[in-house]
Amino acid sequence: MSPLRWPLCAAWLSLAPACTPHTEPPPHTEPPPHTAPTEPPPAAPGPAGPGPDDRFIVPEASAPRFYVGHYDPATAYFTPSEQDVAAFERALPAFLAGSDDTEARAIAGELSSRPSGPASVKYRRQFVGVVREEGRLVFGNYFCDQSESATRPVMVDDGGRCYFNVFYDPQRQAFVRLTIQGPG
DSSP: OOTTHHHHHHHHHHHGGGGSOOSSOOOOOOOOOOOOOSSOOOOOSSOOOSSTTTEEEOOGGGHHHHSOSSSOOOSEEEOOOHHHHHHHHHHHHHHHHTOSOHHHHHHHHHHHHOOSSGGGOOSEEEEEEEEETTEEEEEEEEEOOTTSOTTSOOOOSBOGGGEEEEEEETTTTEEEEEEEOBOO
């Protein structure tokens, strides 16, 4: 045997005992089939508070169902990042407080005066990534109807400051357009 082959054979022989069959075969296990739920499970009854029904980042595939209403059409959709949505929510109270609209300032006061904890959520929120003439925007749809889940499309034509939506440009870190529904 040539000197070059011997180290390879020795390495193979040292592994051979590890490759011998066991007396009992290992138990047969298969990974569970991957199934993606089409919608999250319904929320358990209880007091309103922060949870999956209060804040929903809409996946790109579902965006056309959520981006409905009286808005300029989107040319494409995307899933907003967690970072973009967090920046949106941090900046929103100051944007609303600086508005000339008295309803916007009232909403800012409601958002800013909420204590933290389970009772802090007045508005349920939906965040949809849309591409429009202005570029890539995050559309935020806010509503205070606690009987509606944020995981289902919600569109309202009236209801005052209980229903509003706003577009946010994450690249410029600026809000583009605010719409507060008329009194119902």
